Amino acid sequence: MTPLTPTVWNDLKTALAETIPVERLIDDPLRTLAYGTDASFYRLIPKLVVRPESEEELQAVLAECRVRGIPVTFRAAGTSLSGQAVTDSVLIQLWQGWRGHEILDEGRAIRLQTGVIGARANTLLAPYQRKIGPDPASINSCMIGGIAANNASGMCCGTAQNSYRTVRDIRVILADGTLLDTADPASREAFCRSHAGLVEGLERLSAETLANEALAEKIRHKYRLKNTTGYALNSLVDFTDGIEILKHLMIGSEGTLGFISTITYDTVVDEPEKAAALAFFPDMATTCRATIALKQAPVSAVELMDRAALRSVQDKPGMPETLRTLPGGAAALLIDVRGNDDAELEARMQVVQETLEGIQTLEPVAFTREASTYELYWKIRKGLFPAVGAVRETGTTVIIEDVAFPIERLDAGVLALTEAFRRHGYQEAILFGHALEGNLHFVFPQGFEKPGEVERYQGLMDEVAQLVGVEYGGSLKAEHGTGRNMAPYVELEWGADAYALMWEIKALFDPENLLNPEVILSRNPTLHLENLKPMPAANEIIDKCIECGFCEDICPSRDLTLTPRQRIVVTRELARLEGLGSQRSAEDDVRLESMRQGYRYAGDETCAGDGLCSTQCPVGINTGDLTRELRNDRVANKAGVVRYIGRHFSGATRTARGALMVVGAANRVLGDGVMGKVSQGARRLSGDRLPEWTPALPKATPIRLLKSSTLHDGRRDKVVYLPSCATRIFGASRDDAETRSVMEITLAVLDKAGFEVIIPEMVGHLCCGMAFNSKGQFEEAAHKAREVNRELLVASQNGRYPVLIDTSPCVHHLKSRLDERLQVSEPVAFAHDHLLPRLEIAALDERVAVHVTCSSVHMGVGDKMVALARACAREVVVPAEISCCGFAGDKGFNTPELNASALEGLAEQVADCSAGYSNSRTCEIGLGQHGGIPYRSILSLLDRASRPVSA
Incomplete structure (x- = not known):
């Protein structure tokens, strides 16, 4: 084997760059650490992380590694617990290109690429009252590739419905790059010719095992139980055909025999x-x-x-x-x-x-x-x-x-x-x-x-x-799965004969031992005690993290930079390196500085801070809190400027509206194409400090309507209405048929429902404080929240009247900061609970999209939002795998790639919708841009579908 020197690694990367874009060939210290960490208690840092997007690209990676004798490890979601998804060599990470799926036989089967999350497969099957058999506890995060490669089972599937029992077919790429599709007779026939030695070898092992009655009976006994120790030797007694043996050996092989690119499952009934x-x-x-x-x-x-x-x-x-x-x-x-x-x-x-x-x-x-x-x-x-x-x-x-x-x-x-x-x-x-x-x-x-x-x-x-x-x-x-943790004990459990059989299987598939070596089979008796993961104290917010990865699928930056787990992994490593002090080597110093520089963008600037990670985290960690704390440490010297903005907030919002009008005028003169180029050029010259213009940028809000909106009618119930600073700045989208601002819509629907509206005094000065809090300016955020609390108490007569704030994130931010006497609602809850009973609804003959904002998830009003939309429209679409939109206040302008990455695939899912509806004006800007349809306040839909209750 060629010594794996730096020259070899450079040559490998150069060779791979001929077929794979260099941005998907990752070797910097920050990302190799972050992407190479799984849920186990082992740590190995890959030399190179490769993200192939097709079978052809993956075959190219295997070919280049094979010629250099470089081991590879395949990695899906990394929720594995036994060390089977870590390596100090090449890590092949499933990414965006592996999420294809196809329903077969009216739901009785499903074909899945191995980057599909398990819960997503069940969502696809739900209309047929079917599901995949395996149901691991991590199903909301783990991917099909890991489920199959580990033969993961779970709560209900037992041994009868695991991947081994429910696999119908697979597409598998072997160590030499050969592709076999067991569903394709031509592929099977060609494979039997090209790999006759492998197929005949498996059939020979089956015959020998069946002839060894003691061994065959032991295997049958072991698989009466749940068993993922070693290879699936039951394939040798359950089948005699070489292709069927191969197919079932791949299940539970943990990437040591080949790469499963697609698996077709026979589904099972999901009893309702x-x-x-x-x-x-x-x-x-x-x-x-x-x-x-x-x-x-x-x-x-x-x-x-x-x-x-x-x-x-x-x-x-x-x-x-x-x-x-x-x-x-x-x-x-x-x-x-x-x-x-x-x-x-x-x-x-x-x-x-x-x-x-x-x-x-x-x-x-x-x-x-x-x-x-x-x-x-x-x-x-x-x-x-x-x-x-x-x-x-x-x-x-x-x-x-x-x-x-x-x-x-x-x-x-x-x-x-x-x-x-x-x-x-x-x-x-x-x-x-x-x-x-x-x-x-x-x-x-x-x-x-x-x-x-x-x-x-x-x-x-x-x-x-x-x-x-x-x-x-x-x-x-x-x-x-066996992984590294139990590899030294496989022979003890199975005995010498069965263990020798496993080594024969490994040699048939991977004679050069390049596929995930030291996993499942190892001659190292202390393997399970080596390369143990350090877990240093880093920050009280994250110290309880167990690095399970349950948070990753819901993070808007998951396909752009880092996930919450990966932010925590890097933060811990920074703390470890900093803690070494004078004991750091020169190499440590270089690594530390590289990671610090890289984390500024990957860890901080692209963190939306939405806190959805806490809703998935088993111990409730909100990695956004960590990000805000780090921002607070960094921006302490800007407190004076921030305080000035906070104390003159009405002027700041007037300036923002003025800027919108100027930009709108320039856009009308220059057109979208020229405007986009000018904006991008200015942003580059400013070092990305200037925000990026987008065609979805709305018009400025006409705020004068608030001064004449209050109706005095003693017969009407009263409601306090506080328009957020976002809706006081951003009006209707330029080309939307809905030309009213959120404030106009809100006032109209409140009037239709028979409410007398009370606008707080000095409304133009008020802000919930979230904009300051998200940037780590905690003191000014608290000050602005206190101002809102004071004015709402006055306007509501100490909580006598309910309060409506027209933007969901503001309500979520204020919930724990307001006087408990105040009854504050965001648009969805208020409309569902207070407006629907006061209106006559005639559902529109339209198919509409709904975006459940992260604040709505936190407050538990997502179901109400969907129910409200279904009351007002013929069909409602809630796009799958779209969680936080990533606009995150102003990040849609200042870090637009986060918004774009978070909403990847949205346009295809809402293409047949007339419009989209949500409850956050800034989120609606990004959703409209990347969804290709206008997004509006959910109150607009209610207003269009309703009329006053007949007398």
Whole structure:
């Protein structure tokens, strides 16, 4: 093998640049670290991250790496927990080109490229009442490539509906670059000719395995359980055709045998009626006996939680009071039952009740079909892993292990595991899992910095491996993949014959050992103790992050620069390097400065600060808070200027409206084409300090209407209306048929609904403070919020009248900053709750789009927005995979590429819509530009579809 010198890496990058744009060949210190981190507790930093966008590009990468003897690792979402998606060589990262999908056979199958997120596949299948079989807890974040490559299962799918059992076909690229499409007879035939040695070798291994009765029976026994330890040896006893063996070996192979570019799943029925019960038992032995009894019952899932697990979540908001009063040895089962209709569901619940008769429970078992309670029960279960992460000591990581016992030995296995934890000093470990399959997860915090900690961890893992894999005949990895973490124990679990068989399989597929080496199979007995991830203290806001990656799919900068997880990873590394002080090497200094410079744009300027990451984060981390804090540190010297703007805010908004009028006049003279070129040139000359002009830039708002808008009618209910500074500046879009400003629309619909409108005094001076807060100017933001609070109390007579603010983000920002007497609503909630009952609605014969803003998500009004739109229009489209629009106040002008990246694909989804509707004027500017249709206030739609209630 050629020594991997800097020259080799430079040559590789130069060669790849002939077929792949250089911006998708990444080797700077910041991004290789960020993109190379997964959810495991291992860290390897790739030399090069490559983002191929097609099969042809990926084949080119494999070819260039193969000729130089350079290993490669494939990476999807990186939610993997066992170290299978990290490398210090070439990381091939799935990116935007791998999100294709096709529904087949009226939903009975679905063809998916491997960059599709699992939950997105189920959304596509929902109209057919179908879903994919695998249902891992990370399904909202993990990608199909990872689900298939790890044979991930989850809560309900068991062993009958995992990827191995439900794969219909795959397109796979092997180490030598050959593409096989198992759905295409011509491809299969050509492959059998070109790779006769591989196909015949697999068929030979199958025949030899079937002839070895002891080995064949052992394999069948192992796959009665959930099992992802090693390769899918069941393919050798389930099939004799070489292509079918190959197809099923690829499932769970963790990128060590080839790259799955597309997978076709046979889908399963998604039973619409659901119920759940949280059953409490006096001790673990009773809980396990109940589990064994339920194995034959018509249940969808049975999730076990020990007392320590329940204790870890009992103080969280919304948790049942019962959790706090359980005795020390108690345990619980979350029992989920589903059916196609009410009768079937009721019958199945009755069977469960009968099954549990005679088994002692701490309180009667009661099923709930109420959606909020059902979701609460599952929130308890899904919150267990991160709950440990949230309370761990700063500087430690959190370990989650994943074993399976034969169900008939579950109670004894649980007791043996618990004793092993105690013996090695892991009293804080919690135990939970998919009990029906004997599949248990145990989670505990683990530090590796203090003396003796690595040895303590090794001692525990050695004992667990012997206990589970040998004494109980179970699986050391039930569903999380072998990875690096369990690779040293594969032979112990499987025995010498099966282990040798796995090495033969690896040699048939990848004789040069270039595909993800050291994953699944390794000759290194201490591999699982090497390259451990540092978790230094960096900032209290993020120190509890477990780097799971659940936040990534909802981040507007995910395809542009960094995700929240990646911002945290880089922030931690900066803290680590800075903490070295005088011990830093010259290389460390160069790396530190490079990362600081890169983070200014990738971490700060392109962070929208929307906080949606906190809604997905298992421990509620808002990475936007980190960004704002860093901005605050940087802008402290500008406090005087900011204070002046805040104290003269009406003048600032007048100036902004004046600038809009001047720009509008220039645009009318120059036209869009010339105006765009002039704007881009000026922006370049200013070093990107000037905002970018966009054709979607609205007209200025006529603000005089506020002075004559108040109606005095003692018979009408009163409402205080505070127009935001955005709606006081930005009027209607230039070419929109809706020519009124948001303020005009709001006043019109309030009048139509019979309200008397009260405008606060000095309205032109008021601002919620969000614009200052987002830039880290916390003091002035607080001052402006206090001003609003004072004026709203006066206008509403200390909360006597409701308050409407016409922009959702302003309301979200003010919610925790206003006097509790004030009843403040944004447009959606106010329209849904107060205006709809006062109006007669005649739904428009239109197909409209709705954008649920990030503030609407935070405030829980997204469903109301969709319901309001559906009341007013024939058809409502909520574009998939569009979360925060990335306009983020003024970033749509100052960092326009963030807005463009966040709204990639919007135009195609709303192409047949007459217009789009939302509740934030600035968001609507960017949505209109990138959606290709006008976006307006949701109140415009309501106004158009309504009339006053007839007397």
